[in-house]
Amino acid sequence: MSFDDRRRNVRSLLFFLTALLATVVVSFAGSFAGAADQSEAPLGPRYTPTAADRALPPGPGSGPQIALTFDDGPSPQLTPYILDVLAAKKVPATFFLQGSNAAANPDLVRRAQAEGHVIGNHSWSHPWFPDLTPQEAEVEIERTNRLLTELTGARPTLYRYPFGQASPGGDAALARLGLSQNVHWKWTSNRRGDFECPGADALVDYLLTEAEDQAMILLHDAGDTIGCPPGQLEYLPRAIDALRARGFTFGVVERSPTPSPVNGGTLAAVVPR
Numbered sequence: 001m002s003f004d005d006r007r008r009n010v011r012s013l014l015f016f017l018t019a020l021l022a023t024v025v026v027s028f029a030g031s032f033a034g035a036a037d038q039s040e041a042p043l044g045p046r047y048t049p050t051a052a053d054r055a056l057p058p059g060p061g062s063g064p065q066i067a068l069t070f071d072d073g074p075s076p077q078l079t080p081y082i083l084d085v086l087a088a089k090k091v092p093a094t095f096f097l098q099g100s101n102a103a104a105n106p107d108l109v110r111r112a113q114a115e116g117h118v119i120g121n122h123s124w125s126h127p128w129f130p131d132l133t134p135q136e137a138e139v140e141i142e143r144t145n146r147l148l149t150e151l152t153g154a155r156p157t158l159y160r161y162p163f164g165q166a167s168p169g170g171d172a173a174l175a176r177l178g179l180s181q182n183v184h185w186k187w188t189s190n191r192r193g194d195f196e197c198p199g200a201d202a203l204v205d206y207l208l209t210e211a212e213d214q215a216m217i218l219l220h221d222a223g224d225t226i227g228c229p230p231g232q233l234e235y236l237p238r239a240i241d242a243l244r245a246r247g248f249t250f251g252v253v254e255r256s257p258t259p260s261p262v263n264g265g266t267l268a269a270v271v272p273r
């Protein structure tokens with residue numbers, strides 16, 4: 001073998017090793033990308049309790065009581081932060097979960113339940129109920145209730161329609177399944193909601209404006225709100241602190257035989273958790 005032949009051999013060996021390395025790197029990257037696909041979404045921010053949070057007294061306190069209600073979740077982008085804040089601030093909340101999102105994020109459903117929040121049903125795929133047949137309406141509601149019962153060990157009894165839009169077929173299904181009729185909310189100001197991305201300052205103002213004894217406040221932890229700038233989320237710890245400073249306390253939604261005038265006649269009340 002000549003010197004040139006040996007050099008060629010060394011070169012082809014180097015070429016082979018480089019190709020092998022490239023293949024390994026590419027397939028590794030591929031498997032990482034696959035893993036990211038499976039966990040389906042980038043994780044959102046988290047909240048770290050402040051010294052003031054840690055000094056909060058236990059118990060709901062006394063004073064006018066409101067319920068924070070979060071629709072459309074859970075989502076890996078927003079729900080962990082919201083649960084962090086609620087835990088740090090010792091605030092119970094009511095979550096109206098979308099079945100398809102609960103199926104994709106079962107651990108977040110279990111976490112919300114374990115941390116003392118109320119879990120309600122918000123349909124499987126968030127459709128416009130007036131467009132559904134009675135049978136389709138029942139499937140949307142029933143499938144979600146079955147999954148939430150399976151995940152939490154407790155059967156949800158509260159239902160909120162997507163867009164708050166009821167239908168006769170849906171109402172009949174709710175009655176048959178032993179669920180509440182639509183749990184509405186209070187929204188009497190012209191303030192914009194979180195799904196319109198008005199930013200943290202505007203949302204603090206929305207909460208302070210809508211707050212009144214027995215008010216059920218409409219918020220979201222998924223859906224369109226995921227696309228808002230991440231800084232918007234800071235509304236939550238700020239609004240809770242500001243509401244407390246004004247004497248408000250925080251409860252959860254519970255069915256009631258008496259219509260709630262504050263919340264569009266909803267047959268539910270805000271009660272201490």
Ligand SMILES: [Zn+2]
Pocket residue numbers: 071072122126161162163
């Ligand atoms: Zn919704």
